[in-house]
Amino acid sequence: MSISKPTIILVKPQMGENIGAAARAMLNFGLTDLRLVSPRDGWPSESAEAMSAGALDKMPPVQVFDSVAEAIADCHHVYATTARPRDMVKPAMPAREAANDMHARAAKEQKTAILFGGERAGLENDDVAHAHTIITLPTNPDFSSLNLGQAVMLCVYEWFQVTPPALSQNEDPLATQKDFEDLMNRLEEELDKGGFFPAPDMKPTTVRNVRNLFTRIEMTDQEVRTFHGMVSALIGKKKR
């Protein structure tokens, strides 16, 4: 699995046919790391096999996860494709610009992933909250419904069109999403103990807002360690 190529993650996909079409489009444009989060009809899928036109047989096995957090654990920078605007403060860019961004990050040895939502309603806000960057796919406003396979194809096509930039000097390495997730979970737990969430029904929204806030920072490894130190200090666990 090459760090230089983006991982494609389908979140709660419904139709095997669309998973197969996504796999076919990926291999058409040289991508092979496909992951699924909670596919409705399970995995493997005969209809996906048939629709992939042989692509699934030529790719490494598809990995299946129970949550977005697990699926992106080894990634550094996460993109989310979304058709409708979200009430979140995140940078958004069209697929062509995002493709250039992916190559630039690969040159810095950052592993990237792109999240695609299910056929019915796209990504949930809690899924988008994991992403650092929104990818938009501009279409005819009077007939904008792209299907899942088409949306994947446009993103991977754009990725394939870019001439990769030269490897750059190593900067401070970004934290993996696993390390970031552990930090967020710990923060949430400690905030809960501290009475930060007085109204239980508001807790999910508040958690999401907190996550969105810190996702925007794109912490380095060192910054995640520093942040853990700050939390320890604040709750009085720091060694003196």
Added chain:
Amino acid sequence: MSISKPTIILVKPQMGENIGAAARAMLNFGLTDLRLVSPRDGWPSESAEAMSAGALDKMPPVQVFDSVAEAIADCHHVYATTARPRDMVKPAMPAREAANDMHARAAKEQKTAILFGGERAGLENDDVAHAHTIITLPTNPDFSSLNLGQAVMLCVYEWFQVTPPALSQNEDPLATQKDFEDLMNRLEEELDKGGFFPAPDMKPTTVRNVRNLFTRIEMTDQEVRTFHGMVSALIGKKKR
């Protein structure tokens, strides 16, 4: 039907599903003029309707023709998509460059069309001979099979991404393909009468080579008239 937008022409498409997918992709990116040449299963098609996700109902009626020549009669510049190299001397460009070329031609009031071949074998050489420019769709060389709907989508997506250039000053108008076709047919007839095709089994290849030669010129209206005059003169019909 706007002259500023390319016409999509599917030549001998087999599966209604792929015609429907092409229509959906077209409307996603703002194109509405779809033409078919000899669709295998006839027209209209229930499977095309279903796969178009409503696009076919929102577009003007699809036009069906018996030949490529008839389908492109009102067009000025014709592109052909082809996966394998052809033994023909024609300019070739990737879809992105072709999209810019289409907009530049639209600004000169030239009507453009893109030919797509059937699922099995793509365009025949005689179909490609009608085209002025080849469009290539670069893919992973180890897994390059794009289906018909995907190929259409990539071309129309690229078209949609271009900011149209300003209308330019009128140059000499190009001949329509109808007028060019009439000229070619007349030329072939007169060449035949003159014994230009001694071996009957070689005639189709020779006709194609002649057509490819003159397609490269992209004649203006005036040049077609001049050419007719030359033929008349050569066969001795010119008024003295």
